[in-house]
Amino acid sequence: MSSLVIKNLRVGVETDSGLTEILKGVDLTVNSGETHAIMGPNGSGKSTLAYSIAGHPKYTIMGGTVTLDGVDVLEMSVDERAKAGLFLAMQYPVEVPGVSVSNFLRTAATALRGEAPKIRTWVGEVKAAMTKLNMDPAFSERSVNEGFSGGEKKRHEILQLELLKPKIAILDETDSGLDVDALRIVSEGVNRVKVESNIGVLLITHYTRILRYIKPDFVHVFANGHIVEEGGAELADKLEEHGYAEYIKA
Amino acid sequence: MSSLTSNLLKHADTPTGREEAWRFTPLKRLAGLHDRETNVVDQPSLFQKSGDQAGVSLKLVAADSVPPISTTDDVIVERIRESVSRVTLLEINRNSEVSQPITLNRKNSVDKELSRTVIRAGSNSKATVIIENTGGSLIGEEIEIILDSGATLNFVTLQEWENTTVHLARHHAIVGRDATFNSITVSVGGSVVRILPTVEYTGPGASAELLGVYFATDGQHLEHRIHVDHGVPHAKSRVNYKGALAGNQARSVWIGDVFIRAIAEGTDTYELNRNLLLTDGARADSVPNLEIETGEIIGAGHASTTGRFDDEQLFYLMSRGIASEEARRLVIRGFFSEIIGKIGDEVIEERLMSRIDNDLAKVGA
Numbered sequence: 324m325s326s327l328v329i330k331n332l333r334v335g336v337e338t339d340s341g342l343t344e345i346l347k348g349v350d351l352t353v354n355s356g357e358t359h360a361i362m363g364p365n366g367s368g369k370s371t372l373a374y375s376i377a378g379h380p381k382y383t384i385m386g387g388t389v390t391l392d393g394v395d396v397l398e399m400s401v402d403e404r405a406k407a408g409l410f411l412a413m414q415y416p417v418e419v420p421g422v423s424v425s426n427f428l429r430t431a432a433t434a435l436r437g438e439a440p441k442i443r444t445w446v447g448e449v450k451a452a453m454t455k456l457n458m459d460p461a462f463s464e465r466s467v468n469e470g471f472s473g474g475e476k477k478r479h480e481i482l483q484l485e486l487l488k489p490k491i492a493i494l495d496e497t498d499s500g501l502d503v504d505a506l507r508i509v510s511e512g513v514n515r516v517k518v519e520s521n522i523g524v525l526l527i528t529h530y531t532r533i534l535r536y537i538k539p540d541f542v543h544v545f546a547n548g549h550i551v552e553e554g555g556a557e558l559a560d561k562l563e564e565h566g567y568a569e570y571i572k573a
Numbered sequence: 574m575s576s577l578t579s580n581l582l583k584h585a586d587t588p589t590g591r592e593e594a595w596r597f598t599p600l601k602r603l604a605g606l607h608d609r610e611t612n613v614v615d616q617p618s619l620f621q622k623s624g625d626q627a628g629v630s631l632k633l634v635a636a637d638s639v640p641p642i643s644t645t646d647d648v649i650v651e652r653i654r655e656s657v658s659r660v661t662l663l664e665i666n667r668n669s670e671v672s673q674p675i676t677l678n679r680k681n682s683v684d685k686e687l688s689r690t691v692i693r694a695g696s697n698s699k700a701t702v703i704i705e706n707t708g709g710s711l712i713g714e715e716i717e718i719i720l721d722s723g724a725t726l727n728f729v730t731l732q733e734w735e736n737t738t739v740h741l742a743r744h745h746a747i748v749g750r751d752a753t754f755n756s757i758t759v760s761v762g763g764s765v766v767r768i769l770p771t772v773e774y775t776g777p778g779a780s781a782e783l784l785g786v787y788f789a790t791d792g793q794h795l796e797h798r799i800h801v802d803h804g805v806p807h808a809k810s811r812v813n814y815k816g817a818l819a820g821n822q823a824r825s826v827w828i829g830d831v832f833i834r835a836i837a838e839g840t841d842t843y844e845l846n847r848n849l850l851l852t853d854g855a856r857a858d859s860v861p862n863l864e865i866e867t868g869e870i871i872g873a874g875h876a877s878t879t880g881r882f883d884d885e886q887l888f889y890l891m892s893r894g895i896a897s898e899e900a901r902r903l904v905i906r907g908f909f910s911e912i913i914g915k916i917g918d919e920v921i922e923e924r925l926m927s928r929i930d931n932d933l934a935k936v937g938a
Contacts, residue, residue, distance in 0.1 A: 402896050
């Protein structure tokens with residue numbers, strides 16, 4: 324049982340006019356086995372929340388705490404956060420030319436497990452995970468994210484989720500740019516990991532579409548750098564109908 | 574008197590550093606190789622590491638029997654041509670397909686040496702030549718590579734010198750009708766390495782691919798001056814050099830001259846240079862030049878970029894648990910693998926990558 328606990332988190336970025344606050348006090352707890360959806364309009368700070376938990380150097384922590392099972396996450400380097408059990412599926416996964424997917428996955432698994440996985444079981448493990456995500460085996464010889472279609476990038480993120488088995492996964496707009504089939508495949512992947520490893524999921528999205536496939540236990544509406552309303556799955560239905568207009572005004 | 578001979582008789586002056594061709598080069602560090610006042614020994618030092626191979630002959634011949642074919646205004650090459658009495662001649666018989674690479678290595682036994690090598694790939698032959706340059710040396714060398722019609726030659730030179738070596742070289746390919754010259758130039762060692770990979774064509778349908786990687790660390794000067802002379806119609810050239818620099822006074826120079834003469838209709842050329850600056854204190858000069866005398870071409874283009882390490886790549890890898898040094902190592906290996914991976918010999922590829930890893934670790938980049 325793991326808990327990611329975010330308390331009064333305030334985060335800014337350096338701009339021409341100095342440090343600008345984007346997250347203005349976020350409180351949120353994600354426990355193993357729970358799925359939280361964070362929904363909100365563009366520019367509300369949803370992605371900033373994801374990237375600051377993962378430790379992107381662009382963001383400056385201005386206040387508050389983030390702990391995983393009581394341990395201070397904000398003090399950790401980016402790789403230490405991953406080793407502690409955090410995973411961020413990115414909206415725009417980065418291309419790494421010349422580094423093959425297979426080399427990348429094995430290096431990451433080695434880093435996270437503390438030892439190189441046995442080659443035979445590892446190959447089988449990767450193959451099985453790729454088959455479930457409807458990925459061509461030739462994919463593993465391509466350079467990481469280079470020349471991938473939007474759908475391929477997202478499948479590759481979920482492939483990593485399946486292989487790296489974090490405690491808490493943050494999915495940043497994993498649904499964006501996916502057609503219905505790809506959305507279903509990717510969602511099934513997330514649901515498999517939830518069942519197999521009982522992970523906690525923080526699902527960041529603009530649209531309610533993905534919530535038809537990945538059922539949230541909690542929905543948080545995010546606007547202007549903090550959570551403005553919270554509820555169960557029914558809150559998503561309300562957003563589907565009315566949009567974010569009332570929160571933006573507020 | 575032919576223009577070739579007259580050119581040979583006209584001495585180029587000792588460079589002062591103000592000449593366009595020498596303005597980037599640290600003349601003081603050349604140990605007098607460029608200077609007629611300094612004594613240099615005529616000494617062929619290349620040997621066939623790969624042993625006897627069918628269709629291949631390597632011998633030392635009198636310099637008179639293989640006069641230079643190409644013209645040059647490079648002072649080092651002129652000096653070599655004047656000085657050497659014997660030439661290393663590597664011949665690949667016509668119609669021979671040599672399956673294993675012809676590997677030459679270097680055995681330097683003198684302090685300062687000048688050497689000339691001629692490689693002749695007979696018509697419709699197919700071979701790979703790999704030159705492994707190791708050890709400590711001060712060497713001026715000229716290699717002329719002649720591809721007869723329909724020949725395919727893969728030409729790989731590995732500058733894995735010790736970090737005291739001064740290596741000034743011209744690798745000049747003369748590519749015949751429908752012949753294909755593929756070269757890979759790797760410069761990771763040496764104090765000063767200045768290579769002139771140059772190409773001329775003698776028949777249509779000829780093609781040249783010049784690939785290169787260089788990795789300069791503390792105090793190293795690695796210079797590559799490419800010159801491709803499109804003097805026949807329907808020839809093709811591709812140039813792609815990738816370099817990384819790390820550490821104080823690490824220095825690279827890349828010049829990419831492509832000349833499309835009026836007669837060279839149907840030319841297809843593209844050249845590219847990318848530099849990665851890994852630390853402060855390093856400097857990369859990159860100068861592509863394209864001169865075009867005819868508009869009747871398929872394509873001509875160039876691109877040059879010099880940038881810093883991509884922090885987003887680092888973040889992505891680290892967010893998967895990969896530690897910072899390991900992530901940088903992966904990205905740099907990836908950067909170079911596009912070209913090093915084409916050498917086609919896993920032992921060499923891994924050896925080069927390991928050297929780059931070690932050098933990186935040393936400068937703490």
